[in-house]
Amino acid sequence: DVKVTQSSRYLVKRTGEKVFLECVQDMDHENMFWYRQDPGLGLRLIYFSYDVKMKEKGDIPEGYSVSREKKERFSLILESASTNQTSMYLCASSPTWGSEQYFGPGTRLTVT
Amino acid sequence: AQSVTQLDSQVPVFEEAPVELRCNYSSSVSVYLFWYVQYPNQGLQLLLKYLSGSTLVESINGFEAEFNKSQTSFHLRKPSVHISDTAEYFCAVSDRTGGFKTIFGAGTRLFVKA
Numbered sequence: 524d525v526k527v528t529q530s531s532r533y534l535v536k537r538t539g540e541k542v543f544l545e546c547v548q549d550m551d552h553e554n555m556f557w558y559r560q561d562p563g564l565g566l567r568l569i570y571f572s573y574d575v576k577m578k579e580k581g582d583i584p585e586g587y588s589v590s591r592e593k594k595e596r597f598s599l600i601l602e603s604a605s606t607n608q609t610s611m612y613l614c615a616s617s618p619t620w621g622s623e624q625y626f627g628p629g630t631r632l633t634v635t
Numbered sequence: 636a637q638s639v640t641q642l643d644s645q646v647p648v649f650e651e652a653p654v655e656l657r658c659n660y661s662s663s664v665s666v667y668l669f670w671y672v673q674y675p676n677q678g679l680q681l682l683l684k685y686l687s688g689s690t691l692v693e694s695i696n697g698f699e700a701e702f703n704k705s706q707t708s709f710h711l712r713k714p715s716v717h718i719s720d721t722a723e724y725f726c727a728v729s730d731r732t733g734g735f736k737t738i739f740g741a742g743t744r745l746f747v748k749a
Contacts, residue, residue, distance in 0.1 A: 621737065623669060
């Protein structure tokens, strides 16, 4: 089974802090994704990566950056956390572009 | 532009009753279609997918979905639901015009009552 793990299930951070969310997949997938999930809005794509060191902006990249130094690891960075970034963050990976995605358990981030 | 509409935000239903969760998409080309399920405090799991071939696809736990190209729909059905089916369900689509980027619907919360 594909396994996608995320470094934390719950995080509480203060406004202005730098926040790192880590994601690791164990199936050698090329593609990795970061989404945020908010009630009534579904999943919104923040960033994605189709190869090591390659990254593309999704629909809502403002306030976020990413890093992919190794194929299995994709990190989401909030440079200066703000209260409107309080959300559920989901990482996913997929073997080919457009195919099914495999999700991690999510990180619920609260910024106070 | 590619989009996915889940017509119901919440669907309450009694145990053992049938259910249909509706999904419409906008695309004029070949599409890949997916249903994902999210149980409380968990990530999304793939429930079933349509890539090509038979328009009726089934999951291992009794759900099925039918790809209807003329109506651009991919509704999810189950003839008899269980309490354990209570979850949020997401429809998703990817197609060539969108560079095969996957777009998710807003989700439908299925609540099964005893």
